[in-house]
Amino acid sequence: MGRKPCCEKVGLKRGPWTVDEDHKLMTFILNNGIHCWRLVPKLAGLMRCGKSCRLRWINYLRPDLKRGAFSEIEEDQIIQLHARLGNRWSKIAAHLPGRTDNEIKNHWNTRIKKKMKDLGLDPSTHKPITQHPKKYDIEHESSTSHSKQQQQEDINPGLQKKQEDLQLGSTVDLWHGYEMLWETMGNESRIDPSSNSNGYSPSFSLDNSLNQSMGESSFFQEDSLQCWADNVESVLSWDEFLPIEDIFSFGMLPVN
């Protein structure tokens, strides 16, 4: 007996979102916030399921999204975090403000994986590719035990931290490998992590709580939304709604 579908799919629109739909969703969230995703499409006048609306908001419409190409330092971070966390994209995304799990996952699968393979590194183990195929089984075992690991983390975050530290200790060599990897790739001039990683300066942003707790209702409090709306008003005409990437194309200029 499986779960019920998240919604009745009959009569619902699927596929790419139109500008009008984006506008409707954004306007609704700005005015009302989010209390129940299932109700959002109904109240916003969209023929979409709540899940689709949520995904669209999180992956595309969210105001704090950085968008644009990943910088070397971001890729670097992703590789490090993947070595520690595996395919837990949402956890990885939590360390990269302005990036979504979906975006990181896509980037990993399309670019980083390939780069690592080209350099003779196994993307799943982060180690040089060897002649021992059994390694895959070991990695696969560890990656499929995430739910257990997650439970442990939730129960005892301190223990989890210690374990991660230990893993970090064991990845010193790995890290050294990354340094060499970047040099090999012609990225000898590493960017200072304390500076804005990709050279972009956001034209608007919400407070830090946004990055830390997208799912929490506090984020959707009127103040934050109003603040964001006020900022958006200065660059975005609601009469001629522009896709976010268009806003960023002139709102976020490379620093150098």
Next chain:
DNA sequence: AACACCCGCAACCGCACTATA
């Protein structure tokens, strides 16, 4: 110019987890 192929990305699907009645 037309076609085939490749690649990147947005969106979907289904399962897992959590909250609540």
Next chain:
DNA sequence: GTATAGTGCGGTTGCGGGTGT
């Protein structure tokens, strides 16, 4: 304790644009 609804997450798919022939 159990059933159900709501949400989050990771894997996968399919479309569209770019490139090669």
